[in-house]
Amino acid sequence: MNNTKLIPYLTFENTKSALDYYQRVFGVTDVTRQAPTEKQADEMALNKDVNLEDLTLRASFKILGQEVNCADSFMGKPVISSLIxxxxxxxxxxxxxxxxxxxxxxxxxxxxxxxxxxxxxxxxxxxxxxxxxxxxxxxxxxxxxx
Missing domain, CATH: 3.10.180.10 (2,3-Dihydroxybiphenyl 1,2-Dioxygenase, domain 1)
Incomplete structure (x- = not known):
């Protein structure tokens, strides 16, 4: 028996805004979003003046019952790819x-x-x-x- 799942994982510059978009345009459901804690922000060496509630450490939503995970790109601006x-x-x-x-x-x-x-x-x-x-x-x- 194979318990492996392949779950799409998208990276955005602003996941909070992307989640709003997917809810409005695609009607996605079961949206979850978690901002980083202060400790996590320190571990990622984020600027002290950043509003953590605007950042997304991890998030997910469902589209036609299928799960998609996503998060902010903490490594710089994500590159758009037509390969995916x-x-x-x-x-x-x-x-x-x-x-x-x-x-x-x-x-x-x-x-x-x-x-x-x-x-x-x-x-x-x-x-x-x-x-x-x-x-x-x-x-x-x-x-x-x-």
């Missing part, structure tokens, strides 16, 4: 999950803070597929398979 994409995949025979995926795609696609790269529609394979890039440069793949 997150795929949300459902079985098209599960009508509830298919509806949830389609509704999420529409919600995000209608946002001014995201760019549709590939329209979510049925492809020649019979699967439905679409891609959206969010304001942080993360590509979200919406995939409904047979």
């Amino acid at each position: 994409s997150l795929m949300l995949q459902v079985d098209m025979h599960d009508s509830d999950e298919s509806t949830n995926l389609e509704n999420l795609y529409k919600q995000v696609a209608e946002s001014e803070d995201a760019k549709v790269i590939v329209t979510f529609e049925k492809k020649s394979s019979g699967d439905k597929y679409g891609q959206i890039v969010d304001k942080y440069g993360i590509t979200w793949i919406f995939n409904e398979i047979k």
